[in-house]
Amino acid sequence: MDNVGLIGAVSILTAGLTLAIGSLGPALGEARAAAQALAAIAQQPDEANTITRTLFVSLAMIESTAIYCFVLSMILIFTNPIWNRVIAMAPT
Amino acid sequence: MRITPDELTIVEWGGLRLNATILFTWVVMVLLVGIARLVTAKLSDAETPSRWQNFLEVLVTGMRDQIRDVSQQEPGRYLPFIGTLFLFIAVSNSLAVVPGFQAPTGSLSTTTALAICVLIAVPLYGIVEHGVIGYLQTYLQPTWLMLPFNIIGELSRTIALAVRLYGNVMSGMVLAALLVSIIPFFFPTLMQLLGLLTGLIQAYIFAVLAMVYIAAASGARAGSGNQAVSAVSSEIRE
Numbered sequence: 001m002d003n004v005g006l007i008g009a010v011s012i013l014t015a016g017l018t019l020a021i022g023s024l025g026p027a028l029g030e031a032r033a034a035a036q037a038l039a040a041i042a043q044q045p046d047e048a049n050t051i052t053r054t055l056f057v058s059l060a061m062i063e064s065t066a067i068y069c070f071v072l073s074m075i076l077i078f079t080n081p082i083w084n085r086v087i088a089m090a091p092t
Numbered sequence: 093m094r095i096t097p098d099e100l101t102i103v104e105w106g107g108l109r110l111n112a113t114i115l116f117t118w119v120v121m122v123l124l125v126g127i128a129r130l131v132t133a134k135l136s137d138a139e140t141p142s143r144w145q146n147f148l149e150v151l152v153t154g155m156r157d158q159i160r161d162v163s164q165q166e167p168g169r170y171l172p173f174i175g176t177l178f179l180f181i182a183v184s185n186s187l188a189v190v191p192g193f194q195a196p197t198g199s200l201s202t203t204t205a206l207a208i209c210v211l212i213a214v215p216l217y218g219i220v221e222h223g224v225i226g227y228l229q230t231y232l233q234p235t236w237l238m239l240p241f242n243i244i245g246e247l248s249r250t251i252a253l254a255v256r257l258y259g260n261v262m263s264g265m266v267l268a269a270l271l272v273s274i275i276p277f278f279f280p281t282l283m284q285l286l287g288l289l290t291g292l293i294q295a296y297i298f299a300v301l302a303m304v305y306i307a308a309a310s311g312a313r314a315g316s317g318n319q320a321v322s323a324v325s326s327e328i329r330e
Contacts, residue, residue, distance in 0.1 A: 074266065
């Protein structure tokens with residue numbers, strides 16, 4: 001397999017792996033946060049407003065790791081800088 | 093497939109390129125300013141205000157209440173900045189369901205610009221509250237050894253703000269484009285509806301995080317560090 005094909009294959013594989021592993025952790029973390037928040041609301045319904053707001057902000061911060069992985073895999077697939085450089089260098 | 097509206101050129105004169113991001117940012121700006129001007133031109137304090145005035149009053153009151161809750165301070169000074177951030181992001185995310193509209197928040201340039209606004213606003217509000225010396229001393233909390241980490245934290249949370257908003261909006265667009273090519277009719281509509289909800293939540297989160305950062309720099313609990321996590325966790329403790 002030549003360089004261009006190799007880089008393409010590795011990029012696609014890495015993009016899939018990035019998204020798969022990167023979404024696993026945040027999914028577990030978000031589930032835990034949501035479960036805890038629901039338990040807290042069930043115990044103290046009066047504090048539901050504060051708990052919900054804090055939950056949203058925490059969810060956004062947990063989720064951002066997954067979002068980084070997603071952005072990274074999109075870059076790997078659609079605008080891969082190394083791929084572009086190899087294409088530019090390749091003898092036609 | 094495009095992953096940013098920056099690449100979509102609408103008009104080109106000479107060296108000037110007008111891309112979709114700039115055009116639709118102008119559309120959102122015209123919409124926001126136009127509606128606000130039209131409604132506030134004929135404000136009344138009658139028993140029954142007009143429908144639009146009622147709407148704006150609900151919006152402004154709601155934002156003031158949220159800012160007061162999050163920052164534990166009077167909202168007056170923060171409302172223009174935080175409210176503008178929220179309205180701009182919320183409107184441009186919600187308009188994404190209009191055919192042909194490309195949400196300007198789906199471009200990394202727009203979100204980076206917004207995040208840089210927050211990066212600049214945090215020290216400004218902090219300096220107004222504590223003075224230059226007082227604000228710079230918060231970087232030395234708890235000891236001067238933490239100075240590099242405080243600076244890195246300031247920069248990394250700015251990048252996080254920008255990439256989070258961009259990633260969320262862009263993922264919605266990419267998902268819709270992929271689904272249209274797989275299951276054309278019903279399912280993409282559902283995902284668009286979900287995208288409306290996500291867009292509003294993202295606008296809310298961006299505004300709340302900006303408020304938390306500003307409150308951490310300017311508030312009474314400036315000593316508790318300027319990481320959002322500590323501000324949020326102190327909110328939990330209250």
